[in-house]
Structures are given as structure tokens and as C-alpha cells.
Amino acid sequence: MSSVSHNKPKVIIDCDPGIDDAIALVVANHFSEIIGITTVAGNVPLEFTTVNTQSICELLNLDVPIHSGASHAYSKQSVTAEHVHGDTGLGDLLLPKPENKIVSEHADNYLIDITKQENDLTLIALGPLTNIAHAIEKDPAFVSRIKSITLMGGSAYGLGNATASAEFNIFADPEAASIVFNSRAPIKMIGLNLTRQVQMGIEHAKILSENIGNRVSKSVSTLLYSYQNLISSSTGNITVPMHDPCAVLAVTHPEFFTFEKRNVIIELDGIYTRGMTVVDERKSSPPINCDVGYQADSENLISLIVDAASTKN
Ligand code: BDR
Ligand code: CA
DSSP, X not given: OOOOXXXXXXXXXXXXXXXXXXXXHHHHHHHSEXXXXXXOSSSSOHHHHHHXXXXXXXXXXXXXXXXXXXXXXXXXXXXXXXXXXXXXXXXTOOOOOOOOOOSBSOHHHHHHHHHHHOSSEEEEEOSOSHHHHHHHHHOGGGGGGSSEEEEEOOOGGGOOSSSSSOOHHHHHOHHHHHHHHTTTOOEEEEOHHHHTTSEEOHHXXXXXXXXXXXXXXXXXXXXXXXXXXXXXXHHOOSSEEOHHHHHHHHHXXXXXXXXXXXXXXXXXSOTTTTTOEEEEOOTTOSOOOEEEEEEEOHHHHHHHHHHHHHSOO
């Protein structure tokens, strides 16, 4: 493991938990200073993503403002992923009904306001980009007040999971993604080409439940077992990609990633390619709008995830 020392970056997390979002919150709680969390419809409907966020925060004893946001994509078409995350969004993990309350149902207004109050904020986006696009439409200067939007979404090389060519978070709301990618925000894109390099499996789930065995590690273990069961039934794969944790770690431990400057366009119309991130790999490409993640140091990233999940709260 590298000896680079880390100050905890201040982050806002926009998420749709989601099994890997939940693991990402555990990682972010350990390695960053979470200022607030916003929720969006995505893997499961908004009611579930919000209550799951509240429950995970209670599990972590994390007392931060939670604001729920958009229940529908710009197109009003609903795209969910219960086949990957289970009916509630957290697989077989059952957490007590949360006692904490959300602060508002206006995630976009919160994003606008908090960036006027706090400097040096990084926005980590782990779901469809609907809330962030709403914030940009209401206040285009919003993007000039953040250090970066580091998002899990899309892919280089045309890889898809929701469809052959589109990644879920972008496919679920391509119009929102297009607004974000055209906003001149400093964007770091952590796509499938990178997150598929960071795979965890049953061996890690066992370490967390048996060797470590505290409440957080056991919960992450249950999430990993569920994720593996759900994904293997559709793909046959025995390990699972750490999509959303990679986006958090790209902010907290950038030394374990490589990025290249690229122009990225969101396809809105294609019959077979709607929601695709078209990443221009030409040297003479049009103006750059994004840092695209290419290589991940999988071994070090997995140990960071295990470390974060092992810490007793
Ligand atoms: C992304 O889609 C969701 O299913 C995951 O939570 C992740 O954010 C991966 O394509
Ligand atoms: Ca997600």
C-alpha cells in the first residue's frame, strides 16, 4: 500500500442505494468528510433509495443532512435494476427502520445552497444524474463552485450493462447526463471500463463476516453475498464489480487511478445506443470536457474497501 498521506476531502454524495452505493457510503464515511447526501431514483424507486440511505447512515452513526430529490428521469421513463440490487435495493440486508428524518425533498436546491456556503466541495455522483442536471438548470453557475463532479457512469470503449452500449446510470436518464456533460463542470468519469477491473467476491465477504465480524463488516458481507448471488444468476460471474466505491476512491485515493482528457458526448437518439457515452479517443478530438478513468490499481483499492468496512463504528 502506498504511503501517500491523505487529508479527508469534503464531499457531497448523490446516490441511489443500491448495493454498491451502500458499500460506497461505508467507504466514503471512512476516507472522506461527508457534508451531505442527496438521493435520486435509480436502482430502485426514490422511496427505497432514500430510506436505504437513512438506514446506512444510522448503521454508520453518520449524522449528516439527507435530502431526497428526483423521483423521475427527464424522459419520465422509469428504468430500475431490482434484478441486480433486489426488490428493496439492498439485497438480503435488513436494517432497522431509520429514526432519522430527511431534511427536505429538494436535493437540487440543497446542492445549489451548500456550494454557496462551503468551499472545496467535491460532488460524487453514484446514480442517474437527474438531481445534478436540475441544479445546473436552476443555477448554471453551480458547477463553478465545486472542485469536481466525480461520477460513476458510462464507459470508454462503448461497453454497456443496461444495454449492449449503455451503462445503467447514464441509460436511466440520458437527458440529465447530457446536461451535466455539457455544463463545463470539471467532470471525472469512472465508467465500466475501469470499475470492471475492481472485482470482489465470496473470499472478501467471508473475511468481513468471519474474521472481522462487527456490525458494519457483517452488513457489507451480506451486501457482497447478495450482489454476487443476484449478478451470478444473470451473468454467471463469480465476482462483482465495485462500481460506486471506485468513484469514491477516485476522490480519496487518486494515486490508484489513471485518467486521460477526453471529449465525451451522450447519445440521446440511437435505437441501439441511447445512453451511450461516446468517448472520443482521437488525438485531434474536439474540446475536452472530461477526465476519463482508464486504469485502476485493483489490489490496493480492494484493500481500502476491506479496511473501510472493517472499522468498528
Ligand atoms: C451503476 O448502476 C447501478 O446499478 C450501480 O449502483 C452503479 O451506480 C453501475 O452501472
Ligand atoms: Ca449507484
